[in-house]
Amino acid sequence: YTEFVSADGLANEKGREVLIKDFRFKKNEHPIVAQIFGANPENIKKAAILVRELGFDGIDINMGCPDKAVIKQGAGSALIKNPKLAREIIRAAKEGAGGLPVSVKTRIGFNKNEIETWLPEILAEKPSALIVHLRTKKEMSEVPAHWEFAGQIAKMAKEAGVILIGNGDVESLEDGIQKAKDSGVDGIMVGRGIFGNPWFFNEKKKIQDISLEEKLETMIQHAKLFEKELSGIKGFHIMRKHFKAYISGFDGAKELRAKFMETNNVKEVEDIVKEYLKKGV
Structure with missing residues (x-):
């Protein structure tokens, strides 16, 4: 996955010149997914078209970022409070993607646990995958990730026919594999766990x-x-x-x-x- 990039910026010529640099990748990096964020469905569609043209293997929409500047735009985790717009954005991305897989990364809620109200809205749009950071926006990364909820979410995703990827506090490759086995999620995404540890996925080096x-x-x-x-x-x-x-x-x-x-x-x-x-x- 790339770093997330503003769909609004990618949708206009001037912004695209600067932001396109975040989407550079080499052939040996495939499969690679471009992550975008935004609150304007039309710009999301334009960004998705660009991502497809650049040769990415998939598109991920960030609906979990807790950054104040992103929330102010109505994007990132702000979309947890606006499921109608969130669904429009997923449909717009699919339209622009032209068959490329479209996934969504989000959190379990904004200020509180909203698993039963928020996640079904996303699952109803049938994204190729749902990545859930197991904390609320309010919790940031200040409390342990709520892996105790992963099993419940895995069941919901399975019923919807959507691949589920868990995220949060994955300390090692072995820890991630164990968390997946224990919870029933289909995969694990690692974020901060790889900081200072580029050997994270090397089974021969600890x-x-x-x-x-x-x-x-x-x-x-x-x-x-x-x-x-x-x-x-x-x-x-x-x-x-x-x-x-x-x-x-x-x-x-x-x-x-x-x-x-x-x-x-x-x-x-x-x-x-x-x-x-x-x-x-």
Whole structure:
């Protein structure tokens, strides 16, 4: 899945020039799904047409983002409060998709558990898949994901003939497989769980067995890739959340992490890592 991109931006020429960069991918990344968000069905349709033309394998509509700016547009998790519009948006995306699978990612509710009222609205539109982040918008990521509700949702999805993917607090590949088995969901989506752990899907490598030196070298490669692909498009400060994830769980992590929070380019990152490794890990 790509990062989510504004359908309103993609629908106009000027915005498309900037945002299209978020939809770059290489052949070896197939199958790949483009995630979009918005509250205007016509623009969703236009964005879906573009996604199809770009060669994506599917379209996902974000109806779960808790960001205030997104909610202000009536998009993301705001659509939980507007099921009529949400359904129109799914139909518009299908129209533009021209046969490409259309999925929806959402939450279990806005301020409270609305599984029994909100999710049937989505399921009635028969998306190719439904991805449910097992928290409400209000809960953000501040409480444990409610996997206790996953079985109930899995039953609803099965009855509707819709693939269900669970999301939230998946700590490892093994944990995800177990959560799927226990709950009856068809698959698992991982978000923050992969931060600082690009080995997440490697069955032969466990994060706890990876040396700090290898983590730091991988972090440099990550930063180089970010600078190569996104320099001039996105600010280097975005890498800081990844630095925070890579550098944790060892003595002196807090002090070392603080240094990376001040970096503005790859060279500064490399210099800090070299200095640290000279002292001996």
